[in-house]
Amino acid sequence: MAEEISQDTLLKRLRRIEGQVRGVQKMIVDGRDCESLVTQLGAVRSAIDGVGALLLRNYMKICFNQETATECASVESLARAIAIWGRVRFGD
Numbered sequence: 001m002a003e004e005i006s007q008d009t010l011l012k013r014l015r016r017i018e019g020q021v022r023g024v025q026k027m028i029v030d031g032r033d034c035e036s037l038v039t040q041l042g043a044v045r046s047a048i049d050g051v052g053a054l055l056l057r058n059y060m061k062i063c064f065n066q067e068t069a070t071e072c073a074s075v076e077s078l079a080r081a082i083a084i085w086g087r088v089r090f091g092d
Contacts, residue, residue, distance in 0.1 A: 005055075009054075013051050024041060
C-alpha cells in the first residue's frame with residue numbers, strides 16, 4: 001500500500017498555490033492579457049484539485065485500513081467528503 005501523504009507535503013503544495021494566487025493578483029494589477037490570466041487560473045485550479053485528491057486519498061486509506069479504521073468517523077463521513085469535493089470541483 002502506498003504511503004500516506006504527510007502534512008508537510010500538503011502544506012508545501014498549499015503554499016505554492018498561495019504563491020500562484022499572489023502571482024495572478026499581480027498579473028491583474030500589471031494589466032496582463034486575459035488569456036495569460038485564464039492560463040494561470042487554470043494552473044491554480046489544477047493544483048487545488050491535486051491537493052483535494054491527495055486529502056481524499058489519505059482519508060480513504062485511513063478509513064479502509066484495518067489497523068486505523070477506528071480513526072475514520074464513518075463510511076458516511078467519507079461519502080460526504082467525496083460528495084462535497086465533487087460539488088466544489090464540478091460546480092454542482
